[in-house]
Amino acid sequence: MEVREAIESRRSAGIVKPDPVPRELVEEVLESAVHAPNHRITEPWRFHVFAGKGRGEFARARAETARLMAEAEGEEEEYIAGRTSRERKKAFRAPVVIAVISKGGRDEVETLENYAACAAAVQNMQLTAHAHGLATIWRTGPVAYHPYMRGFFGLENDDKVVAYLYLGYAEEIERPRRREPASAWTVWHEG
Numbered sequence: 001m002e003v004r005e006a007i008e009s010r011r012s013a014g015i016v017k018p019d020p021v022p023r024e025l026v027e028e029v030l031e032s033a034v035h036a037p038n039h040r041i042t043e044p045w046r047f048h049v050f051a052g053k054g055r056g057e058f059a060r061a062r063a064e065t066a067r068l069m070a071e072a073e074g075e076e077e078e079y080i081a082g083r084t085s086r087e088r089k090k091a092f093r094a095p096v097v098i099a100v101i102s103k104g105g106r107d108e109v110e111t112l113e114n115y116a117a118c119a120a121a122v123q124n125m126q127l128t129a130h131a132h133g134l135a136t137i138w139r140t141g142p143v144a145y146h147p148y149m150r151g152f153f154g155l156e157n158d159d160k161v162v163a164y165l166y167l168g169y170a171e172e173i174e175r176p177r178r179r180e181p182a183s184a185w186t187v188w189h190e191g
Ligand SMILES: Cc1cc2nc3c(=O)[nH]c(=O)nc-3n(C[C@H](O)[C@H](O)[C@H](O)COP(=O)(O)O)c2cc1C
Pocket: 010, 011, 012, 013, 137, 138, 139, 140, 141, 162, 177
């Protein structure tokens, strides 16, 4: 698949089939991530792959995070149980979920640029997956950024969660992409 075609035809898929994804394919997706540009070759990306039953561990951490958040917000016990259960189930929305973490840098600029490099890495992963007929969706949200999840991933100081990348086989998606053309956002300086 040509790069341009891959970029333009990729669509995020919130729902995918439960069929497992071969490990070699997941490895190829991960390998494409580390080819992303990164300043001073800091290689700031770290990955946690949750596949099959391994998603249970991730689900439990998410459920506990949702419970802590609901309790902190003073929710009723009944509501807390529902919220916890919904969060737990989210870990099973795809056969593979890859958490992408960005390491903090030696200063603020390096931390910012490490995060940028990881975002580029996620795009590489999405395009590689797409070229192999796999669908992805990049998700985050308040649960992903919560201190409990940071502890679960062993994050330190300026480390950041960049993405939960859900990966699986989807039906063909023919959704038009809603984007303004680049010309709407571009100022040319041509002398
Ligand atoms: C940092 C980041 C976080 C995102 N978090 C979510 C999310 O939690 N839930 C969601 O539905 N989409 C989220 N998105 C958006 C989707 O991943 C997707 O890019 C968007 O729906 C546009 O669809 P497309 O990728 O098919 O163009 C996020 C995107 C980025 C870059």
